[in-house]
Amino acid sequence: MLKKILFASFIGIVIFSFLFVGILSEPEIRSAIISHLTNDLYRQALLSKDDYTRLLRQTSDRSVIQTIALKTASLSGSRVTIIANNGTVLGDSGTPLKDLPALENHADRPEIISASGKGAGKSVRHSHTLGKDLIYLAIPLRNNAGGIIGFLRFSIPISYASDLILRFYKPILIALVAAAALAVLFSFLFARFFYAPIERLVAVSAKIAQGEIPQTILHKSRFEVGILEEAVERMSRRLADNFNKLSDERGQMAAIISNMAEGVIAINSTGRIIAINPVMEKLFGQTMPEVAGKLAREGIRNNEITGLLEDALTAGRLLEKEIDLYVPSRKHFIAHAGPIRNAQNVIIGVVCVLYDITELKKLENYRSEFVANVSHELKTPLATIHSYVQTLAGGAINDPEHNLTFLEKIDKHVLSLAALIDDILEISQLESKEGLTPFSTFNIIETANHALDAVIERIEKKKISLKKEFASADLLVRGMEDHIYRAILNLLENAITYTPDGGSIAVSCMKQDNKALISVADTGIGIPDEHLPRIFERFYRVEQSRSRQMGGTGLGLAIVKHVMNIHNGTVTIESEVGKGSKFTLIFPA
Template sequence: MKGFKKIKYALFFAFFGISILSLFLFIFLFFSPLYSIPYKNEIINHVHRASTIALFVSLFVAVAVSILFSKFFSDPIIRLSEIAKMIAKGKFPQTIIHKSKFEIGELEKSMELMNESLQTTIQKFSSKNSQISAVLSSMNEGVLAVDRRGRVIFANSAIEKILGVTEPEILQKTIREVIRNNEITDIVEKSLKTGERVKEEINVVLPFEGVFDANANPVIDEEKNILGVVCVLHDITEIRKLTRHRSEFVANVSHELKTPLTAIRSYVETLLLGAIGDKENNIKFLGKIDKHAKNLSALIDDILEISKLESKKELGPFVRIDITKIMEHAVDTVLEKAQKKNIIFGKKCQGESIFVFGIEDHIYRAILNVLDNAVNYSNHGGSVKISCAKNDGKVVISISDTGIGISKDHIPRLFERFYRVDNARSRDLGGTGLGLAIVKHVMSVHNGEVNVISNEGTGSTFTLIFPGI
């Protein structure tokens, strides 16, 4: 800018000097002795014309220099000022054209470098911020961040679902104002106050019920100042449900195992106490022991089966199988039992062969379990019907009976493990309480479904639906 000041002052003094010089020349000639000499008027007029011309020339030069000054200095400064305002608003020009010389040209180059540097830096931060936002938004865990005053500065989409809020409505508000769950606010405030990690298991009721593992971690700078807290909520609802189901399963298994073992033990003790010499009672007791041993073996087999289905390990390969042949095999298995009760079997298939992809042993087990129940809970002289057909690209197996039926109150829990409608009758029939649970798991493994329609006293209809091929 020093060159700019020099030119400005030079122009000013040049114009001022020419003007003063013309004025003094005019005064000198008017009051000097030349006033009395011949041709004085011509001389004065000549000088007057010369000074006037000089004045206009100086004005012309001044205007021309001003225009040049504006072009070379003032316009670039205004343009750079506008560019600076654009950059301040985050609107970066593609390029800054270098037209000026002197210090203005250097300023333009510096502005260009600053523009490029700022664009690169902002693009890097923007890209990194987008990546972080994408990662946080895709997380199943809820993430909530607050500043040192407890005001919300970030909330991802998962936290919005968990707490039933939206980020815009809670930003820059204190956590107590916008989070209704006192357990969350307490651990965040505790972490803010102590500067330590706080971890607790919390329960959320609204907008839906769930159990979460909450971790509040303080954000601390190099000078050990607490800048805020990041709270992460991990949904452990399903884990807690599985833990509860496992506990219930273990309790049920223990109870189911205890029943036949207790019976076996009592008969053995009776024999050991002297009844072993009574041949008639020996045969009776050994028959009871054999029955309970078979029930125990069946229970263990079912427990292993359902465990295998749940873990989906060692299930065997999926192959193309003719489901009509599996149905015939299952019918043959229960036919003798059905004949003893004079139960009439009806079988109908749409076509000679219907194929599905699946594991033959497990599909056979599912069909057999439903058929066996139909026979067991049908009265003497009743009927059982099994049919197979294709419907909307799916394979539908329907098994109906004219048995005792199921109350509507029991149907929602019918496929739970160890759930029995009639405990005494089920045990007398040798049921383990896992038959329909196995059916449900088999259908799940095959991406199918099982449905039941039943009215107490009129029988039941179970429908197994497999994906067709």
């Protein structure tokens, strides 16, 4: 397109300048030529003046005069007219002799009028006789006394002048054609040197606009366009660098946000959602494409969060709020909403991060519950010890019948306190995983036998029958033997405690699917279904008073659960009220 415009303007300028020169100069040239022709006619008239003066003095015979006029005309190339002083045409090379008498009187012709006054008269006008435009030059012919005896008139068609003008314009026309050819050549060269690089730049810009950023522009031209090309290439390279950097950063950002364990939502300054991460999608059952561009209130229907986002937008600072969500069970979150600012520090939106603090809260509750439980468990035996001590101090120390019994009771409570503290220490050690003994490989059948040895007296005392079903080969387990020993011991103690006299206990150590299974089954009181989910909680006892009476604090199974967790194992329970319970420890292969 530009090429065509260039070409047309070149040609246009050439044609216009020639037309301008031609049109402006034509009247000048024409008048110069006419005055030159007039002068020529004047000279011709002067040359013939004497001959015609003589002729007119001798005769006024039209046939004689016409013959001479025709002769002069053929020699000079002009029309020759001889007019008598009264205006009658006596001879005219442009008119046949026979028609001469019929010609109008010429006395009123402008050139004749002015010739009779000034000595020469000229006029440029239309000739009715010849039917064309002519240049006339007339001079008077005088007698010896100076009186006018007639007029000699020379005339030529004005078309002579036009012919001359045309002849004059011919080289101009040739120059015009040559200039036009040069214009074509120039526009071609111009296009080649200037337009082609522009075309390339246009193509490169189009690519950049489409997001396809070329790093190099191969052809580089000279002149300023080349500088422009280099500038575009530099710009394009920087654009590509920035683009890559930006998309990398964007990708990283998106990866960070989508992999965050926290829920993230961001809105722009008009309150419309610009991003939510998968955690947030899950919390509100909405996907990013569903909520993108929606007002926060429409996208995620939670007034607390949307209110916090809006407040942070107006306040322009970080706001914090604790929020409860039912997703579907109740969960606690802490929401932080802070403004997003651009490089000019203008707020362009708000980002809100939801931290799930449900576990933290649970732990907090757990801890305070634990402290309360521990204090409670410690208080009871301490109070008992205190009362025995007071009784002894109040005089019972000298009572030989009871003083020893009191001391034994104190000792029993001290021992149970010590056992309780041991359990608490073990549980906190297992929880913190600090100061644990290293793992070793051992035969768990031996461990189970040791535990049985420790309780065999109690079993016999309660007349409980014991069934042992131990694998014949060693059953190797990798772990902390002392903790596993205490876990088995606890299961045995529970079975003994909660099985009435005369019941039976079955202990088995087997290998199944490459896993080591240790189970303790009893025919005791059993555990009601509703307690099963909580049985492994610390200090949890089915019947608080009864269990405590039996000496338990409710830490045993919590320890068992922790021990199994540390060994990547599990503990299962089957129980039926009145029939008995079966606990199984499963160690991984």
